[in-house]
Amino acid sequence: MLLHIPQVLTQQEIMKVRQIIDAADWADGSITAGTQSAKNKNNRQLPEDHPLTEEARQIVLRALSMNALYLTGALPKKIYPPLFNRYDGQQNSFGNHIDNSVRTHAATGRHVRTDVSCTLFLSEPEDYEGGELIIEDTYGSQAIKFAAGDMVLYPSSSVHRVEPVTSGSRIACFFWTESMIRPDEQRRLLYDLDMTIMQIRERYGDTPESIRLTGTYHNLLRMWADV
Structure with missing residues (x-):
């Protein structure tokens, strides 16, 4: 199931998250890539243990806990702590890949089975060229480029990619959900x-x-x- 969830974050929450993460030092996105996806991953990411990552993460988690459409669509059992990435300049794409089946949080050793992948957009579509999230599902390829504050939810078993960003910056939050309902x-x-x-x-x-x-x-x- 591919689900568009509008306005997960308010405009004030988007501004607050952007103020936090825009001031941070971004690292190479391969720090959380698996063996296969690391070959195709060319973006930047906030380190998981960065204090600013945690501050922005809490805003997202609070919003998710109050979003009825996310709770109904994902039926969450566990949420892997949200992360943040950006595509711009020479680090501007992520080729075809499938997300790792299990993510292990480095700080806690907590395992999360990745049933549902989520991308929460933090840049407006007009702020960058390209950067569509392409998801292969049973109905063909879906090109996703939503408004800031909107989120897409889709099965983690899907082949997906991020098209090259040719200008501007594509900034987003991403995370995985282990659902109470696996299939x-x-x-x-x-x-x-x-x-x-x-x-x-x-x-x-x-x-x-x-x-x-x-x-x-x-x-x-x-x-x-x-x-």
């Missing part, structure tokens, strides 16, 4: 069911039918969830 097909079914229930409740209120559907949703979640 993407089951997450999609639960998401569609939850969205349908909400639409029925908005139109007709709490009817006996909507209550039964809500029960079906939670019974499926109870059956499938790994918590």
Whole structure:
């Protein structure tokens, strides 16, 4: 499931995050790349243990904890601490790759299975040329270039890349989610069911039918969830 989540961050939160990370020292992006993806990765990244990374990270985590669409779409069990990258100048692209299946946080040794990949845009589309996130899914290639504050959520098993940035700077936050529901097909079914229930409740209120559907949703979640 590929999901566009608008306005994860407010304009004030975007400005605050940018003020924090724009003042930081950026490192070579290969510091978190796997063996295969390191050959294709040509960007810059804030070190995971940088104090400014942690300050900006907390803003993102607070916003995620209050975002109903993210919580419904990802059904998070664990979140790998958000990271920040930029593409500009000579470090401007990331070729085709698949994300590592498990990420281990260096400071804590905590393992996170990467079920869902997330990119939260921090630059406006008009601030840079190129830089589209290309995701290969069952419906073909999807080119993603959202407004600052918007996020895309997609299966970590997808082949994806970032096209070269030919001018300007593409700055984003990225992270992985271990979902309570491992199979993407089951997450999609639960998401569609939850969205349908909400639409029925908005139109007709709490009817006996909507209550039964809500029960079906939670019974499926109870059956499938790994918590």
